[in-house]
Amino acid sequence: MSNTNILYQHGTLALLVPGLLDGTITMKELLSHGDTGIGTGEGLDGELVILDGTPYQVDSNGNVNIVKNDFTLPFANIHFGSYQPLTNVDGISQKELEEKILSLTSANTFFSIELHGQFTNVKTRAVKKSHKPYDTLAKTAESQSIFEKDTVTGTLLSYYSPEIFDGAAVGGFHHHFLSDEHDFGGHLLSFGTASGDVKLQQFDTLEQHLPVKNQSYMDFDFSGEDILGDIHKSE
Amino acid sequence: MSNTNILYQHGTLALLVPGLLDGTITMKELLSHGDTGIGTGEGLDGELVILDGTPYQVDSNGNVNIVKNDFTLPFANIHFGSYQPLTNVDGISQKELEEKILSLTSANTFFSIELHGQFTNVKTRAVKKSHKPYDTLAKTAESQSIFEKDTVTGTLLSYYSPEIFDGAAVGGFHHHFLSDEHDFGGHLLSFGTASGDVKLQQFDTLEQHLPVKNQSYMDFDFSGEDILGDIHKSE
Numbered sequence: 001m002s003n004t005n006i007l008y009q010h011g012t013l014a015l016l017v018p019g020l021l022d023g024t025i026t027m028k029e030l031l032s033h034g035d036t037g038i039g040t041g042e043g044l045d046g047e048l049v050i051l052d053g054t055p056y057q058v059d060s061n062g063n064v065n066i067v068k069n070d071f072t073l074p075f076a077n078i079h080f081g082s083y084q085p086l087t088n089v090d091g092i093s094q095k096e097l098e099e100k101i102l103s104l105t106s107a108n109t110f111f112s113i114e115l116h117g118q119f120t121n122v123k124t125r126a127v128k129k130s131h132k133p134y135d136t137l138a139k140t141a142e143s144q145s146i147f148e149k150d151t152v153t154g155t156l157l158s159y160y161s162p163e164i165f166d167g168a169a170v171g172g173f174h175h176h177f178l179s180d181e182h183d184f185g186g187h188l189l190s191f192g193t194a195s196g197d198v199k200l201q202q203f204d205t206l207e208q209h210l211p212v213k214n215q216s217y218m219d220f221d222f223s224g225e226d227i228l229g230d231i232h233k234s235e
Numbered sequence: 236m237s238n239t240n241i242l243y244q245h246g247t248l249a250l251l252v253p254g255l256l257d258g259t260i261t262m263k264e265l266l267s268h269g270d271t272g273i274g275t276g277e278g279l280d281g282e283l284v285i286l287d288g289t290p291y292q293v294d295s296n297g298n299v300n301i302v303k304n305d306f307t308l309p310f311a312n313i314h315f316g317s318y319q320p321l322t323n324v325d326g327i328s329q330k331e332l333e334e335k336i337l338s339l340t341s342a343n344t345f346f347s348i349e350l351h352g353q354f355t356n357v358k359t360r361a362v363k364k365s366h367k368p369y370d371t372l373a374k375t376a377e378s379q380s381i382f383e384k385d386t387v388t389g390t391l392l393s394y395y396s397p398e399i400f401d402g403a404a405v406g407g408f409h410h411h412f413l414s415d416e417h418d419f420g421g422h423l424l425s426f427g428t429a430s431g432d433v434k435l436q437q438f439d440t441l442e443q444h445l446p447v448k449n450q451s452y453m454d455f456d457f458s459g460e461d462i463l464g465d466i467h468k469s470e
Contacts, residue, residue, distance in 0.1 A: 014399040106453035109445045164249040164457055165443075208400075208441040210344045218341035222399055 004082035007110045007159070007203040008033035011075035011210070013170050015217055016044070017230045019134035023072020024211035027055050030076055031069075033207070036112070038157060038176040039076030041067070044140050045129035047186040049157055049178040050078060056178055058186040060128035060145045064178070074211075077159050077174075083114050083199035091193045098173055101160075101198065110169075110203040113158040117196015122149045124177055124186030138230055147186060154179035156188065165206070170232070239317035242345045242394070242438040243268035246310035246445070248405050250452055251279070252465045254369035258307020259446035262290050265311055266304075268442070271347070273392060273411040274311030276302070279375050280364035282421040284392055284413040285313060291413055293421040295363035295380045299413070309446075312394050312409075318349050318434035326428045333408055336395075336433065345404075345438040348393040352431015357384045359412055359421030373465055382421060389414035391423065400441070405467070 010025045023042030030037070035053040040046065046059040048067070057065045086104055089097060101113060125144045134140070157176050161169035175188035211217050245260045258277030265272070270288040275281065281294040283302070292300045321339055324332060336348060360379045369375070392411050396404035410423035446452050 012399060106447075108453055108455060108457065109447050162457075164247060164462055202447065204445055204447040206441075206443040206445075208443060210439055210441075212341075212344050212437065212439040218343055220343060222343065222397075227399055 004080050004201065005203055006205045006207050007077060007079050007112070008207045009077050009169065009209065010073065012208070013075065014222070014227045016075060016137045017227050018220065018222070018225055019136045019140070020217050020220060021074050021130065021134040022214055022216060023074055024214045024217070025073055025076065026069060027067055027071040027073070028069035030073065030078055031055070034078035034080045036081035036157065037076055037078030038159065038174070039073045039078070040127070041129065042072045042074060043129040043131055043134060044127040047126045047176060048073070048076065049176045049185055051155060051157070051178065052081070056182065056185070058124070058126045058178070060126050062126070062145065062147050062184070064182045064185060079112060079201070079203065081114070081201065083112070083201045086198045086200040088197055090195045092195070093193060094191050097194055101200070105200055105202065107160070108162050108164070110162065110206050111160050112201045113156070113160070114199045115156040115194060115196055116154070117194060118151065118153050119156070119191045119194050120151050121192030122152055122177060123147070123189040123191070124184070125189055126186040138233060146189065147184060149179070149184050152179050152184055154185065156194065239315050239436065240438055241440045241442050242312060242314050242347070243442045244312050244404065244444065245308065247443070248310065249457070249462045251310060251372045252462050253455065253457070253460055254371045254375070255452050255455060256309050256365065256369040257446075257449055257451060258309055259449045259452070260308055260311065261304060262302055262306040262308070263304035265308065265313055266290070269313035269315045271316035271392065272311055272313030273394065273409070274308045275362070276364065277307045277309060278364040278366055278369060279362040282359070282361045282411060283308070283311065284411045284420055286390060286392070286413065287316070291417065291420070293359070293361045293413070295361050297361070297380065297382050297419070299417045299420060314347060314436070314438065316349070316436065318347070318436045321348075321433045321435040323432055325430045327430070328428060329426050332429055336435070340435055340437065342395070343397050343399070345397065345441050346395050347436045348391070348395070349434045350391040350429060350431055351389070352429060353386065353388050354391070354426045354429050355386050356427030357387055357412060358382070358424040358426070359419070360424055361421040373468065381424070382419060384414070384419050387414050387419055389420065391429065
């Protein structure tokens, strides 16, 4: 029943802004919607990268852990991987890479990029898990750890959301990274250059799932929040 | 395989703004995703109301037609109807109705309302079909027909989208109307009072489908458009 045209999203980045950080889906349930993805744990517990059905968590100490079926998440993107070759790059900057991808595919639908190869000057971050009552995203992001590597071989896993869906998702690219050695990764802040094979998977459907059983979410009054402004500051 | 937790959306209101009005889904395909819904035809060809699996079109002459399987649409919302009683209202204004509904259910997820009953001073509109090259939504809306009834018995079919999804959908209520006599209806502009049974169906999933095979859509540059501003003016 797997459909490789579907990007499944649990939660929205909008709900992270005011600190609605309860884990509202288990990893077991999430993995029923795909084998490739990104996310964060309850209370912003690290940065997740799911590759070939294995959920890796980069925690705030920089350790890479495989999380269990009962690990819960407030936000995740996942899909069944079925990438097509798009292009090869050699020593390209992040800006050049993003521009090249958008010159080769439409910016008006959701897609994922997988780039396995060599990277220089990679900077990632992972947030430290917070507990109830959770802080806002802006506040929690202040205590993030930043990790850097001069050169590293690994996988860049990215999702692109059309600007017209800004809010539901963050318009533009959202990149996570995991090294082949499983000793480095997280939410990508920046890299110097990338070299390797760029693969593309385009979706025709966003399956947006909301945590309707979470009373904190359902009762929250978003009307006073500058959701988009805060997302763009923190992401 | 019907899932009453899912709201299926084909296209987005954002693509209507610059006039991307090709019909990109057939009624036959649309009806595989539900039996209750709203939409518009290619070139903004009237206003659709789908009730119990029957697709009624209110055209710009005010006629109510049942459309065929090969009728195509650039935009539609549809779901499998499974409503629960919410409240009864008697001579309530539109503003009071919307406030009452939001006091009884969460504004943070998608839901549908069905209100069958008596209405006064109902004002609806239907747009005249335009042909390629299509005009923008603002321009097309200038040639809309407006219909009015002092008193009418019928069904108000509404979808509510959370404000945090403004863009993907129009945040707030989107109402269509069809009279029991099938002689009056369209996109609801306003009513004076409503009396009858209000039923609610809450969704946990928005299945957002995009017309990735439509080259006009995929190639369009949205960056110069004030999508949200134009939607709010026209809807």
